Amino acid sequence: MVWIRLTNRRVIALKSLIHIIAGLWLVQTFYAAISDQLAGDPVEILLHFTGIGALNLLLLSLSLTPLAKWQRQGSWIALRRLTGLWSFTYALCHFLVFILFELQLEWQLVASEIIQRPYITVGFSALLILTALAITSISVLRRRMGRSWQKLHNTVYIAVLLIMLHFTWSLKTLELQILIYAIITGTLLWFRRNKLAGFLIKK
């Protein structure tokens, strides 16, 4: 069953829509935080908003390949790079909120938190992976890297597992939300099990 036929024009429309939603939402939330319009603690609200936003966008990005296969329409894959880059943008904002507004540039604290607190270490590792993927998504680099590009980009599955660990660890107690995310992540990894198995064996 094919939902819609993804013509080139529709791909462009979908891309624009993703840019507009992800971009405006981010700007609006930061603007509200800066002008003290968020009820409660703006720092925590932003940490949650950017953290969950980055994860949602990453999961969306990872669901595009299974979707393309199921729909027998390769054009869905055209949306993968931009959702991945938006995920990286949200994750970067998440990190910046943490060091700029949570720890307020107390560098000693920044260093000790990243090294000493396992859940921050894990989040930081995930961010490093996402950064590597974002940089190498530039077309020139992609072409230059040849086959190793694919190998590098397979580490996105490691990143998603690290992020789930980071998320779970950041909570004080068990919450429904984390179970829903675990199920979604598990399902996505299951779809890609053959590829992942190959990836693990080759290493």
Add this chain to the structure above:
Amino acid sequence: MRIKIKKPSDLTDNDVTDESIYKNRRQVLRSLGYVGASALLAPHAKAFNWFSDDDEPAFKRRPLTYQSDKNDPQTITPEDKATSYNNFYEFGTDKSDPVENAQSFNVNPWTLKVDGLVNKPFSIDFDNLFTRFPLQERIYRLRCVEAWSMVIPWIGFPLAQLIKQADPQGSAKYVAFQTLRDPKQMPGQRNRFVGGGIDYPYVEGLRLDEAMHDLTLLTVGLYGKSLPPQNGAPVRLVVPWKYGFKSIKSIVRISLVEQQPPTTWNTLAPHEYGFYANVNPTVDHPRWSQASERRITTGGLLARNRIATQMFNGYEEVASLYAGMDLRRLY
């Protein structure tokens, strides 16, 4: 984009007796343009929550008469922050859940039982909570174990007055507190996932000498009025030198006991939350530092509000209660 934020301390006025002043302060901020323009773009954080329904009528709070706390120079946290950013897992684990889910919480009738190792056990009903003891305002710092803090004008009476009326027996060494258990009214008690998997009812405890300290306040109001449900209506504890989770909300029972009573967070994660839970910048939570905190007042995201955490949250007068104790071990 740079938005100039006035230092919160510039706006302080010490005389915080009634609500109009808090409202006024917001008006001042508005007219200075700090809040104004952006209201057009984002009227409320709820704008981001597609699933929220706004039609629940707000809980009715009654104005209180009390002796006000005149000589405190601290910058008060705005009332709307103190009443919309709460940890009260009975109404959900997110900090905005309690204000959204608790507005229809029914607190009248209410019975607070005082029993256990006492010669004169008694009960207090709803109206009695506000009349049995003279009410006083206390402006206290509230330091959450999550490394943020607020400054809140509470209204209540020293717990010591209530305990004295009950006439404790010689064998009483600890005081045990219990929150209401009412799954019909508290969604977190109905569903493990909403309530964070905690075994309800929520319980807390103090050593008798801690409970009798003059700073320990049984609280029925804040910002000039009775407590809203998200802050623990109709009666809660406030122990300002301990992490916030010790200040148990919506209390139905206070019992004097001989042994150290079980306490909720300590039972859930003993290596993270101790029985004493005194604010202590030298003992970190396993997952984050307790050396400093973010003080939530006004100013939004750009406010430079990270400050050093003080031993006993700055209430040095309680230090003698712990003379000779190893507070690194008994955290």
